Every structure is written in structure tokens, then in C-alpha cells.
Amino acid sequence: MSERVPEMSMRKLSILLAGFTMGVLVLMVITGMITGATQEKHEHFMFPEQYAVSLLGEAKGLRILMALDIAFLILYTAFFAAFTKYLRAIGRPFAVLGFGAMLATAILDIIEDHHIISMLESVEHRVLPSAAMIQLQAAESAVKFSMSFLALVFYGLAVPRNTKLGLALCLFLTVGTLVSGVLGYAAPPDMQAKLESGRWVGFFIGFALSIAWLRSAPEPAE
Numbered sequence: 001m002s003e004r005v006p007e008m009s010m011r012k013l014s015i016l017l018a019g020f021t022m023g024v025l026v027l028m029v030i031t032g033m034i035t036g037a038t039q040e041k042h043e044h045f046m047f048p049e050q051y052a053v054s055l056l057g058e059a060k061g062l063r064i065l066m067a068l069d070i071a072f073l074i075l076y077t078a079f080f081a082a083f084t085k086y087l088r089a090i091g092r093p094f095a096v097l098g099f100g101a102m103l104a105t106a107i108l109d110i111i112e113d114h115h116i117i118s119m120l121e122s123v124e125h126r127v128l129p130s131a132a133m134i135q136l137q138a139a140e141s142a143v144k145f146s147m148s149f150l151a152l153v154f155y156g157l158a159v160p161r162n163t164k165l166g167l168a169l170c171l172f173l174t175v176g177t178l179v180s181g182v183l184g185y186a187a188p189p190d191m192q193a194k195l196e197s198g199r200w201v202g203f204f205i206g207f208a209l210s211i212a213w214l215r216s217a218p219e220p221a222e
Contacts, residue, residue, distance in 0.1 A: 010086040015214050017079035018207045024072045025207075028065060029200050037061025039069065040196040042116050043141035044189075051134050052123040059120060066113045077106045080155075083210070087158050089220035098154030101147050108144035115140060149181040152206075165213040172209055176202070 008016075032038055037058035046054065055062065080102045087095035115137050119129040156173025160166045180202060184195050 009219055010082050010089065011214055011217060011219060014079060014082040014086055015211050017075060017082055018211050018214075021072065021075040021079055022204060022207045024068055024075060025200060025203055028068045028072065031061060031064050031068060035061025035064065037065055038197070039065055039116070040193070040199070043112070043138060043196075045131075045134050045138045048128045048131055048134065051119070052128050055116075055120045055123050059124070062116070062120060066117055069109070069113050073106045073109045077103065079207075080151075083155070083214075086214075086217075086220070087155075090160070090218075092158045092160065094154045094158040098151050098158060101151035101154060105144055105148040105151055108140060108147060112137070112140050112144055145184070146181070149177050152177045159213065160217075163213075163216065165209070165216055169209045169213045172206060 035058065037060070039062070041054060041058075042051070042062075080099055084095045084099040115133075119133060119137070122129060152173045156170045156177065159170045159173065161170050180195070184192060187195060
């Protein structure tokens, strides 16, 4: 008679999913460095002719980035689902609100990816994207990031602050997110581009801090 394999706890599953998500993030950064493609460039308005030239020039890299981004958003959604369940199990507030906003972020991320790819396919068929389509893309991207800021602040408020790691994660997710969000929208365009190009560093730090805190956090009382 075979022995029953014990179910993995939400804390350990969160750590595992955070690690996989970071792995995909690294692949996305490497892809961008090798191909020169960037999603961030296509999250802002350009004249249709400029936008079309940019899409065609980065077509191969963009397709790889979008494919990896689908894996990334699936994994980060799964991570936050497990993370939310763990936070709820230890009686923390705001976690459910955070997951609701993060789920909306993932949906907007999917729409954004497929919108950019649909415009790339149109350009490959010699059809320019309209100014309205590009404006819609810029609005989709901005709403996605604003929703992610909301989610991260809620998660920061949910993290217990009774240890140094917990306090560091809380401050990073609340103060750090609010500061980066305000700077990202208020800064002039050339500075915005620099901030956005380093956005992956913030993602990496956030997941690394989450893993470090979860490793030291207790399992919920049964």
C-alpha cells in the first residue's frame, strides 16, 4: 500500500512559484538584451508610421517577449493566489483586495500583449495601426500599471511588520510602489523611459524579498 504524499503548504508553494516567476523574468531581460526589443516602447503613443516601423524592426524579439510575458503573468498570478491564501491563513487584512487588483492586472496584461501583437500582424500585412488604436494601447498599459500599484500597496499592508524582513517587504511594496508610481507618471518622457527600462529590477527585488520573508515566516496554526 503506497504512502500518501503530504500536500505542499501555501507558504512553500508561494516560494516555489516566486522562484519560477523570477526565472521567466530573467529570460525576458536576456531576450531584450539580445534582440534589442522592448515592450515598454510600445506602451506609449507614437505617430502611426513611427509605431509601425518600431514594430517591424523588433518583430522577432517582440514575439518572444510576448510569449514569455504570457508565462510570466500566469506564474505571477499563481504566486499571488498562493500568497493570498497564506496571508489569509495567518489572519492578515487586505490580501483579498490585493489579489482582486492583481487579477485585474493580469487580465489587462493579456489584453495589452495581444493588442500589440495584433498591431504587429496588421503592419506585416501593410496596414498601419490608427492613432486611436495606439492611444488605446497606451491607455491599456497605463491602467494596467496603475492597477498593479494598487495591488502591491494592498499586499504591502497585508504583510506582517513584526520582523525586519517583514518591515522591509512592507515598505518596499507600499512606499516604494507609491514613489515609483508618482515618479513614473510625473517625470518627463525621457526620464520615464529610463525608469521603465529598469522596472524589471524592482520586480526582481520584490520577488526576492518575498521569498526571503516567506522562508522565515511560520506556517499557519492548524
